Amino acid sequence: MTINNAMASAARAVQLRAHALRMVHAVNASHIGTCLSMADILAVLYGGVLNVKPTEPEWPDRDRLVLSKGHGAAILYAALAEAGFFELEELATYCQLGSRLTGHISHHVPGVEVSTGSLGHGLSFGSGMALAMKADGHPGRVFVILSDGELDEGSNWEPILLAPHLKLDNLIAIVDYNKIQSFGTVDEVLPLEPLKAKWEAFGWEVREVNGHEHEALHSTLAAIPFSSGKPSVVIAHTIKGKGVSFMENELAWHYRSPNAALLEQALQELGCNS
Amino acid sequence: MRTRFIETLCRLAQEDERIWLICGDLGYSVLEVFRDRFPKRYLNAGVAEQNMTTMAAGLAHSGKIVFTYSIANFPVMRCLEQIRNDVCYHNLPVKVVAVGGGLAYGTQGYTHHGVEDLAVTRVLPNMTVFAPGDPWEAECVTESAAALPGPCYIRLGKAGESTVHEDRPAFRVGEPIVIRTGSDVTILSTGGMLVSALAAADFLQTSGISAGVVSVPTVHPFNDEAILSNGKPSAYVATVEEHAEGGLATVVAERIAFGGYNTRLIPLRLTREPLSVAGSQEELRHLKGLSPQAIASTIQNRLSP
Numbered sequence: 001m002t003i004n005n006a007m008a009s010a011a012r013a014v015q016l017r018a019h020a021l022r023m024v025h026a027v028n029a030s031h032i033g034t035c036l037s038m039a040d041i042l043a044v045l046y047g048g049v050l051n052v053k054p055t056e057p058e059w060p061d062r063d064r065l066v067l068s069k070g071h072g073a074a075i076l077y078a079a080l081a082e083a084g085f086f087e088l089e090e091l092a093t094y095c096q097l098g099s100r101l102t103g104h105i106s107h108h109v110p111g112v113e114v115s116t117g118s119l120g121h122g123l124s125f126g127s128g129m130a131l132a133m134k135a136d137g138h139p140g141r142v143f144v145i146l147s148d149g150e151l152d153e154g155s156n157w158e159p160i161l162l163a164p165h166l167k168l169d170n171l172i173a174i175v176d177y178n179k180i181q182s183f184g185t186v187d188e189v190l191p192l193e194p195l196k197a198k199w200e201a202f203g204w205e206v207r208e209v210n211g212h213e214h215e216a217l218h219s220t221l222a223a224i225p226f227s228s229g230k231p232s233v234v235i236a237h238t239i240k241g242k243g244v245s246f247m248e249n250e251l252a253w254h255y256r257s258p259n260a261a262l263l264e265q266a267l268q269e270l271g272c273n274s
Numbered sequence: 275m276r277t278r279f280i281e282t283l284c285r286l287a288q289e290d291e292r293i294w295l296i297c298g299d300l301g302y303s304v305l306e307v308f309r310d311r312f313p314k315r316y317l318n319a320g321v322a323e324q325n326m327t328t329m330a331a332g333l334a335h336s337g338k339i340v341f342t343y344s345i346a347n348f349p350v351m352r353c354l355e356q357i358r359n360d361v362c363y364h365n366l367p368v369k370v371v372a373v374g375g376g377l378a379y380g381t382q383g384y385t386h387h388g389v390e391d392l393a394v395t396r397v398l399p400n401m402t403v404f405a406p407g408d409p410w411e412a413e414c415v416t417e418s419a420a421a422l423p424g425p426c427y428i429r430l431g432k433a434g435e436s437t438v439h440e441d442r443p444a445f446r447v448g449e450p451i452v453i454r455t456g457s458d459v460t461i462l463s464t465g466g467m468l469v470s471a472l473a474a475a476d477f478l479q480t481s482g483i484s485a486g487v488v489s490v491p492t493v494h495p496f497n498d499e500a501i502l503s504n505g506k507p508s509a510y511v512a513t514v515e516e517h518a519e520g521g522l523a524t525v526v527a528e529r530i531a532f533g534g535y536n537t538r539l540i541p542l543r544l545t546r547e548p549l550s551v552a553g554s555q556e557e558l559r560h561l562k563g564l565s566p567q568a569i570a571s572t573i574q575n576r577l578s579p
């Protein structure tokens with residue numbers, strides 16, 4: 001079952017990458033690198049992990065997903081459209097005048113719970129949701145996707161401190177640890193290591209995983225909560241720009257958008273038709 | 275005011291299980307009554323106002339009505355972006371309560387002077403801004419805040435303020451409350467300055483000046499009725515507030531300009547210059563021209579230069 005899921009979600013991840021590349025190309029948008037680094041994570045989440053109903057986005061018993069790294073909006077929109085929350089054709093409106101698909105993630109889009117864009121908000125928002133769901137005996141879980149760079153924000157360490165105290169084992173943080181932030185590598189700007197030990201010291205149950213291996217992601221996320229009574233964190237080791245050779249591990253692709261020729265090359269590398 | 279606030283909140287929470295209270299590790303000798311009666315709907319988030327505010331948004335997103343509570347600037351300024359993005363943009367029922375607004379913590383220094391809060395909260399989307407003038411008004415705005423579907427900010431005094439209203443006033447969100455009428459000038463007061471505004475009107479009376487007093491417990495939205503008298507603009511309107519630029523005087527100046535009213539504005543307020551000396555609330559008010567005598571004197575000078 002896991003292997004079948006992994007094959008399906010790996011194929012889905014290729015589609016998500018292709019959508020995001022086309023979307024940022026069309027409007028000369030930034031942030032393709034961060035989209036590509038979490039493509040596999042989103043493909044797995046929407047490939048059987050998240051308990052959601054695309055035809056009923058407000059279904060009360062749903063799992064919640066909060067994208068705290070809101071600048072990765074393009075590929076989450078793609079994941080939601082592929083999942084059936086809205087029509088795939090709408091992806092072409094991304095960042096166009098009047099579109100609800102804004103450059104940072106918007107709660108006006110079906111399937112998006114929370115608007116973010118300023119970093120360091122999502123984990124607190126998810127903690128509040130998880131606390132309410134616990135209080136109500138709600139079956140759902142709350143997943144929050146964080147970037148590595150946003151862990152510089154002191155505001156993140158407030159919920160990291162509080163969530164274990166509240167025993168929020170329905171809260172799952174996923175760190176997209178691609179090792180490159182806005183103006184340099186994480187090690188150059190503000191090192192996070194030992195990151196696993198930091199989360200553990202604060203009282204979280206930590207799993208480290210290759211964020212591009214679908215089987216590993218599926219099996220890790222299937223084991224939530226990792227420890228009853230404790231919040232879970234998945235440190236997903238990823239590659240910024242993953243899947244497009246000339247974008248991988250290149251800071252410039254936090255900002256650059258592929259021109260027509262580079263889009264063509266990128267899609268060919270992914271095995272997609274332009 | 276804070277006592278009436280918590281009494282009212284307990285009463286409301288008894289009737290409505292959606293009501294929660296989160297504090298930022300402040301509220302000693304005030305919040306215990308809520309904590310003990312509703313332990314499952316009470317949380318001390320620790321000294322962490324950003325998390326307190328956005329967690330409140332997350333709770334509200336899940337169907338709760340959440341009051342956040344701390345003193346003076348802490349629940350507002352420290353977490354202003356959390357209020358803007360997470361609470362206001364999502365239009366969630368989070369009610370930010372600041373106790374000790376204005377100069378209530380006078381001796382504690384500028385960090386504890388909540389004197390720009392109305393300016394920054396009143397411009398946020400979906401936000402309703404309350405600054406009650408006495409315990410009765412505090413009760414009314416707490417009820418309204420709980421009932422309104424969106425975000426609210428409530429600036430409270432501390433404890434022991436005089437009761438101005440003999441009984442529950444006729445209160446509606448956004449509506450001014452006329453305390454007394456007068457023909458020469460209308461004094462608009464917001465927050466804890468109401469008693470001083472009334473005393474100033476008494477002083478003016480002894481000088482033969484007839485001053486009306488209107489309480490403005492809702493700073494936003496603001497109803498122009500407060501600056502109209504029998505449907506016509508008052509010739510003189512004085513605003514009295516424990517706040518720097520951007521508060522009630524600015525609101526009224528905008529309304530006068532936008533309405534094209536032939537009204538002279540007499541702003542009695544603080545400046546943006548920080549108060550960097552110690553002093554009790556009353557002493558600092560005196561220092562900044564906000565004692566009843568000084569208010570009356572400023573108004574009298576403007577009316578008969």
